[in-house]
Amino acid sequence: MKSLRIYGVTLIMLFALGIVLLFFTKPYAHQVVSLFQYSPPPPPPPQTMVIGDKKGTATSVLLIKPNNFKVLDDIQRTLKTKLKFIHVIRNPFDNIATKLLRNLETREMARDKSFKANNSTLLDEIITHYFNHVESAQRLHQYGKYEVLDIYAHEVISKPQENLQKLCNFLEVTNDKDYIDASSKLLYSKPSLTRHSIVWTSEQKLRVTNEMKKYPFMRPYSFDKNY
Ligand SMILES: *[C@@H]1O[C@H](CO)[C@@H](O)[C@H](O)[C@H]1NC(C)=O
Ligand SMILES: *[C@@H]1O[C@H](CO)[C@@H](O)[C@H](O)[C@H]1NC(C)=O
DSSP states (O other): OEEEEETTEEEEEOSSSEEEEEEEOOOOSSOOEEESSOOOSOOSSOOOOEEEEOOHHHHHHHTTSTTHHHHHHHHHHHHTSEEEEEEEEOOHHHHHHHHHHHHTTOTTGGGSTTOOBOOHHHHHHHHHHHHHHHHHHHHHHHHOSSEEEEEEHHHHHHSHHHHHHHHHHHHTOOOOHHHHHHHHHTSOSSOOOGGGGBOOOHHHHHHHHHHHTTOGGGTTOOTTSOO
């Protein structure tokens, strides 16, 4: 989990498939946005600028029910504010593998390169759940009422400045170059490829590959990519 801190308001981005829900008040000048464990100096007198829901997975689960979109509309109307979503995307094979490892409590073991978690039944279930969540994200894009920013985890790592800038633009906040630079330095140097720490059957690989094709935002990924 990574945290995005905007003057005292911390959003935790789930780097698993995540949808971060943001409620907006108005944009302010001279805000500093920093990512990933970086704490900015004490903010000026607190004014809530961004309220966020950090629960990426929970948001995805809620949005499996189309009726819950009405709730979003209610929130927007009640708060008289703009709802925006940050959709954090990672290679599905790694997302799924990480879930399996977490389920089996074998994440630590997975640090040993030769270790592979092997539970085909559980993996099948996780793949099903995973794509239900992906479908939510897709539905949110298609709903069209809200702005959704797709953020690719591997690009945040490979091009931090550009992506933090993109995030700031989306949030309508100005940023300070020093903070962007400092935040960039705190990023991992490369994505963690947990897909290699579990056993996939060829059917499972094919299934995920085929499911991915339904979603334009998954186009950059495949099993063999190094991100
Ligand atoms: C995974 O487990 C199955 C049995 O559950 C076994 O047949 C298979 O050989 C195992 N695969 C690996 C790579 O360990
Ligand atoms: C797979 O995981 C499930 C859930 O943790 C467990 O009930 C089952 O026994 C596991 N199967 C194997 C072959 O390890």
